[in-house]
Structure formats: structure tokens, C-alpha cells
Amino acid sequence: MSELTSALKPIPAMAGIGLRAEHYELIATEKPKCGWFEVHTENYFGNGGIPHHYLHRIRKDYPISFHGVGLSLGSVDPVNTKHLQRIKQLIAEYQPGLISEHLSWSSFNGVFTNDLLPFPLTTEFFNHFKDRVNSVQDFLEVSILVENPSTYLRFKHDEIPETDFLNDLAKQTGCGLLLDVNNVFVCATNHDFSAAEYIDNINIEHVKEIHLAGHTKNHFENGSILIDTHNTVVDDLVWSLYQCAIKRTGQIATLIEWDTDLPEFEILLNEASKAQNILDQVNVAAA
Amino acid sequence: MSQLRKFQQEFHTALLDQNNVKNIEQLIDSNGISADKRINVYRNNFKFNLTEALRSTFPVIYALLGEQAFTIWSYRFIAEAPSTEGNLHNYGVKFPKFIQQQPEYSDLQLPYLVEIGEFEWAYHEVFHETEIQPIKIENLASVNPSQYNEIVFEIHPASRLLKSNFPLIKIWRLGNGLDSDEVDLDAGGVSVLIARRELTLEFQQLSNEDYNFLRLTADGHTLGAIVDTIGSENPDFNLQECLQRQFQRNNFSGFYIET
Ligand SMILES: [Fe+2]
Numbered sequence: 089m090s091e092l093t094s095a096l097k098p099i100p101a102m103a104g105i106g107l108r109a110e111h112y113e114l115i116a117t118e119k120p121k122c123g124w125f126e127v128h129t130e131n132y133f134g135n136g137g138i139p140h141h142y143l144h145r146i147r148k149d150y151p152i153s154f155h156g157v158g159l160s161l162g163s164v165d166p167v168n169t170k171h172l173q174r175i176k177q178l179i180a181e182y183q184p185g186l187i188s189e190h191l192s193w194s195s196f197n198g199v200f201t202n203d204l205l206p207f208p209l210t211t212e213f214f215n216h217f218k219d220r221v222n223s224v225q226d227f228l229e230v231s232i233l234v235e236n237p238s239t240y241l242r243f244k245h246d247e248i249p250e251t252d253f254l255n256d257l258a259k260q261t262g263c264g265l266l267l268d269v270n271n272v273f274v275c276a277t278n279h280d281f282s283a284a285e286y287i288d289n290i291n292i293e294h295v296k297e298i299h300l301a302g303h304t305k306n307h308f309e310n311g312s313i314l315i316d317t318h319n320t321v322v323d324d325l326v327w328s329l330y331q332c333a334i335k336r337t338g339q340i341a342t343l344i345e346w347d348t349d350l351p352e353f354e355i356l357l358n359e360a361s362k363a364q365n366i367l368d369q370v371n372v373a374a375a
Numbered sequence: 376m377s378q379l380r381k382f383q384q385e386f387h388t389a390l391l392d393q394n395n396v397k398n399i400e401q402l403i404d405s406n407g408i409s410a411d412k413r414i415n416v417y418r419n420n421f422k423f424n425l426t427e428a429l430r431s432t433f434p435v436i437y438a439l440l441g442e443q444a445f446t447i448w449s450y451r452f453i454a455e456a457p458s459t460e461g462n463l464h465n466y467g468v469k470f471p472k473f474i475q476q477q478p479e480y481s482d483l484q485l486p487y488l489v490e491i492g493e494f495e496w497a498y499h500e501v502f503h504e505t506e507i508q509p510i511k512i513e514n515l516a517s518v519n520p521s522q523y524n525e526i527v528f529e530i531h532p533a534s535r536l537l538k539s540n541f542p543l544i545k546i547w548r549l550g551n552g553l554d555s556d557e558v559d560l561d562a563g564g565v566s567v568l569i570a571r572r573e574l575t576l577e578f579q580q581l582s583n584e585d586y587n588f589l590r591l592t593a594d595g596h597t598l599g600a601i602v603d604t605i606g607s608e609n610p611d612f613n614l615q616e617c618l619q620r621q622f623q624r625n626n627f628s629g630f631y632i633e634t
Contacts, residue, residue: 130462
């Protein structure tokens with residue numbers, strides 16, 4: 089597995105930005121200062137056309153990572169080999185530095201919700217998920233990162249803390265972890281646990297990338313739920329949590345995710361430079 | 376059935392059918408907010424995601440219907456023709472036909488809605504099609520003139536041929552905010568090739584002859600057969616000029632000689 093990984097263009101331990109079609113032209117022509125870009129792999133499942141034209145151009149100037157949203161990794165449905173085959177072709181074509189998916193599932197009996205669904209943290213689910221990660225890595229011949237998702241409910245029959253689940257998954261499959269700090273914050277708020285403790289409990293040597301994004305609060309009669317909407321700036325409390333996290337990880341690839349209500353590219357650059365400043369300070373502290 | 380399979384089946388059922396949440400509700404730790412409301416967050420997210428996918432493929436239908444009506448039809452469509460892939464590029468191919476079957480369709484007084492939906496789907500496909508170099512007229516130099524009648528041209532893959540009853544190009548431009556003029560619906564239909572060559576998407580408005588020529592070519596007919604068919608209806612059909620137009624517009628990606 090490691091041989092192929094080393095052939096891919098690595099993602100630098102810098103701030104990066106999620107690449108969206110609205111910003112293709114600006115990025116391809118103006119080449120703004122940015123460490124790297126991340127794409128949703130499925131957005132390039134088409135055979136050609138405008139998305140591929142720009143991704144090829146942008147790939148010449150920047151490292152690229154692939155972030156999958158449609159593999160339905162934790163589903164009990166058979167692994168979709170057609171989907172995996174397309175990812176494998178795209179890996180060969182673009183040589184991404186990192187490839188990630190979610191600790192989640194999204195389909196049953198071939199019907200997709202195209203959303204990241206919650207799961208009971210049981211030994212049975214762990215074993216199933218572990219097998220899936222193994223078979224995906226075998227198929228792709230590359231190791232992947234698995235991201236902690238935002239969840240809006242929990243199950244009474246949970247058996248394993250999520251951090252143990254992720255640590256053991258990484259240890260037993262060789263996958264890396266994508267630590268989404270906003271997702272940790274969202275879950276900690278929704279399920280009343282300490283976000284800082286969650287991050288402390290993650291085996292940090294497995295973490296290869298961090299995500300930062302904005303969230304939204306939905307109000308209900310008896311309380312509120314934070315939703316991982318990716319439609320606004322990173323919350324101040326999430327920035328603080330990020331500072332805690334990178335004290336442990338050291339300098340690390342950090343992505344600004346923004347998917348809906350997309351702002352001017354300038355705003356994304358601002359968010360990225362905020363992350364970059366924090367990363368730079370950690371470097372100074374470590375030196 | 377394994378516990379995990381049973382769980383996924385029940386959670387999935389609860390998402391798709393809000394009256395079928397009993398089994399899964401018992402498993403959820405409600406912690407202040409009811410299990411039903413928590414499941415509803417996921418239900419809304421998934422319907423929102425798929426509705427956004429349809430909206431980005433069918434912006435003109437969205438503009439014509441408005442958010443409320445579009446969302447109602449989108450939710451119905453999601454229930455009747457659910458997504459079957461983790462990749463959403465192919466989601467919505469049946470949407471134009473689906474809207475035609477809705478009971479409110481005839482009351483809307485938007486008789487061109489299905490045609491514009493098919494136009495938008497064709498545009499979506501062309502946008503994502505394979506990148507191929509078109510051939511030039513010089514590529515024909517190697518062909519022996521005695522074989523001209525046996526040539527079969529291949530239409531550039533980033534092309535879709537459409538014939539409509541309504542002035543779709545004008546409606547499309549209006550719906551995308553590119554024109555503000557009123558559209559004269561009685562102006563009649565168009566024959567059009569929606570084509571993308573490199574980064575440029577264009578609508579080639581076609582004469583009857585050119586439409587027939589491209590239609591027959593797309594169906595795999597030889598040049599000789601096409602000339603016979605079109606010529607029998609229109610003795611003035613000028614093949615040479617027609618071919619020149621197709622080459623100028625980079626409409627062919629290859630050819631072969633039928634033996
Ligand atoms: Fe994320």
C-alpha cells in the first residue's frame with residue numbers, strides 16, 4: 089500500500105480550501121496563494137467537460153486531496169465496486185495527496201440518501217466497518233483517511249466510545265484519521281460531552297488532516313441541535329478547539345470546508361489565512 | 376438478520392417514511408429533544424441534498440415553478456424515484472417525464488415545462504461529456520472518392536440533438552436570467568444541437584435539413600443513405616454545404632467506412 093501512497097503528490101502541512109466550481113476560473117487564472125485544494129471526488133465522476141478541464145489546470149499548480157461523500161462506507165449493502173473503480177481511475181489521473189471518506193453510511197438495499205447517517209457504536213458495527221475499510225484500501229491499493237462525522241442523535245445501545253472506535257480502526261486497518269474539529273464541537277454540544285477531552289482521547293499519530301467548517305443552530309421547543317451546514321465562517325469556539333488540537337498534532341494539513349451559500353473566494357482565503365497564522369505560531373512555539 | 380442490518384433497514388425506513396419511525400425511536404437516546412425531531416433533521420438533510428442536486432440541474436424549471444412548488448415536486452420525485460448511487464450525476468434523468476404526470480401539471484399553464492426539462496438534462500450531460508478532439512475536413516483526404524457514399528460520421532460526444540414545439544432557447548435564456556425580453560410562445564419550436572467544444576457551450580440552431588442530416592448520422596446511416604433520404608424530400612439539398620457547416624462547427628469526432 090505504501091508504495092503507491094508515496095507516488096502521490098503530498099498535501100503540505102498548511103491551510104487548504106475546498107474547491108468549488110464557482111471559483112474554478114479565478115483559481116486557474118489568478119493562482120492565489122493557498123497550500124492545497126480538496127475536491128469532492130464524486131463531482132468528477134463525469135467523463136470530462138468543464139470540471140475536469142479546471143481540475144487538470146489547478147492540479148498543475150497545487151496539491152489536491154480527494155474527499156469522498158458517496159461511498160456509503162458503513163452500509164451493510166455490498167461494496168459498490170463500480171463506484172470504487174471510478175475513484176481508482178481518478179486517483180491514477182490526478183494523483184491526489186490524500187483520499188478520505190466518512191465514518192458513516194448512506195444507503196440501504198441500493199437506495200441512497202446521499203447523506204451521512206448515524207450509526208450505533210457497537211462491536212458489530214466496528215467489525216463491519218473495519219472489514220469495509222480493509223476491502224476499500226485493498227481495492228484502491230492506497231490507504232485512506234476516515235473522518236469523524238457530525239451526528240444529531242445517539243443510540244442507547246452504544247458500546248464503544250467514538251474515539252476508541254476511531255483509534256482501533258486506524259490501528260487495525262492502517263487507515264489514517266481526518267479530524268474534523270467542527271464535527272467534534274457539533275457532537276460535543278449535541279451530546280453533552282467535552283470536545284477537548286474527545287481530542288485528547290484521539291491517538292494523534294493517526295491524524296493526517298484536519299477539517300474546519302461553519303455550523304448552524306436549529307432551535308426546538310426543548311433545546312437546540314447544531315447542524316454541520318458548511319455555509320458560514322468557522323465559529324470562534326471551534327477556532328479555540330483547533331488551537332488545542334494542533335498543539336497535539338503539530339503543523340498539519342488543515343482544510344476550510346464551505347459548500348453551500350458559497351461566498352466570494354476572498355472570504356475563503358481569509359479563513360485559510362486565519363488557520364495558516366495559527367499553524368505558523370505553532371511552528372514558532374515548537375522551534 | 377444481523378442486528379446491524381436490522382438497524383440500517385429500520386433507520387432507512389424511518390427516513391423515507393415519517394409514519395414508520397416506531398422501531399427506531401426506541402433505540403434513540405432522546406436527551407431533551409424527541410427522537411422523532413432528531414430523525415427529522417436527517418430526513419430534511421437528505422431531501423434538501425437531493426433537491427439541491429435537482430435544482431442545480433434544472434435551474435429553469437426551478438425559476439418557472441418557484442421554490443415552493445419545485446420543492447413539493449422534488450420531494451415527491453425523491454419518494455418515487457429514489458437515488459440509487461452515491462454519485463449524483465445521473466440523478467434526475469426521469470424528472471421531466473415525472474412532472475408531466477403530476478396532477479397539477481395541466482393547471483400550471485406551462486406546457487413547455489417538460490421540453491425545457493429535457494433541454495436542461497441534455498445541457499447537463501453535454502457539460503460533463505468526454506473530451507475529444509473533433510476531426511477536420513482534411514481527415515477525409517485519405518478516403519477514396521468511390522467510398523464517399525459509405526462514410527459514416529460520428530457525432531462529437533459532447534452534443535445532444537433536440538427538436539421542440541416551443542422556443543426553448545429563448546425560454547432557457549430567460550430562465551437563466553440572460554434575457555429579460557418576453558418570450559413569444561407562439562413563435563414555434565426549434566431544432567437545436569446543444570454542443571460543447573472545449574469550454575464553450577453553444578446552441579446550434581438547425582435548419583430542417585441539417586437537423587435531419589445530424590439525426591440520421593447519429594443513427595449510424597451512411598452518407599449515401601442520408602443523401603437519398605433527405606434528397607427525396609428536398610431535391611435542393613446541398614450535401615457539400617451541409618458538410619462544411621458541420622466541420623466548421625466541429626460536430627464530428629470521427630468517421631468510418633461501412634463495408
Ligand atoms: Fe469535514
